[in-house]
Amino acid sequence: MSCPLCEQVRRCRGEGDPSFIAALPHSFVVLGSNQGLRGWCVLILREHREHLAELPSEVQREVFGEVARVAAAIRAVFPSSGVDGGPPRINYECLGNQVNHVHWHVIPRHAGDPDLRNAVWGIAAETLRGTMGEIERRALVEELRGAIVGSD
Numbered sequence: 064m065s066c067p068l069c070e071q072v073r074r075c076r077g078e079g080d081p082s083f084i085a086a087l088p089h090s091f092v093v094l095g096s097n098q099g100l101r102g103w104c105v106l107i108l109r110e111h112r113e114h115l116a117e118l119p120s121e122v123q124r125e126v127f128g129e130v131a132r133v134a135a136a137i138r139a140v141f142p143s144s145g146v147d148g149g150p151p152r153i154n155y156e157c158l159g160n161q162v163n164h165v166h167w168h169v170i171p172r173h174a175g176d177p178d179l180r181n182a183v184w185g186i187a188a189e190t191l192r193g194t195m196g197e198i199e200r201r202a203l204v205e206e207l208r209g210a211i212v213g214s215d
């Protein structure tokens with residue numbers, strides 16, 4: 064059975080994915096299709112693994128480092144979202160309920176978020192999707208890429 068995230072990894076390797084932000088040692092970072100919460104990124108493990116615990120412990124630590132690096136980039140790209148230089152919250156979600164290839168949603172919860180105390184999944188789908196157009200998506204991809212590459 065084909066895995067949609069393995070397919071996306073293949074597109075990222077070939078740079079044929081317009082959502083592609085950055086290649087990290089263990090993962091690819093892409094801009095999420097939902098942009099109602101601007102800057103929502105998805106970090107996809109390069110290899111198909113269903114469980115984080117299948118990875119060697121050193122790799123697990125490095126993957127967590129990559130997740131944190133994405134969060135830092137999001138905070139750098141939206142410095143005025145919160146009072147202390149970035150979105151007041153970053154949500155980290157590794158669910159696997161729908162796609163069983165280890166991936167992380169790294170989701171900024173900006174100041175003014177209508178439901179900051181709850182997980183995003185209760186927010187209406189249309190609100191999560193947002194209204195960002197292609198030109199704006201490409202610009203945000205470039206900004207996030209600059210912030211991630213600049214943190215190397």
Ligand SMILES: [Zn+2]
Binds near residue numbers: 068110111112164
């Ligand atoms: Zn996969």
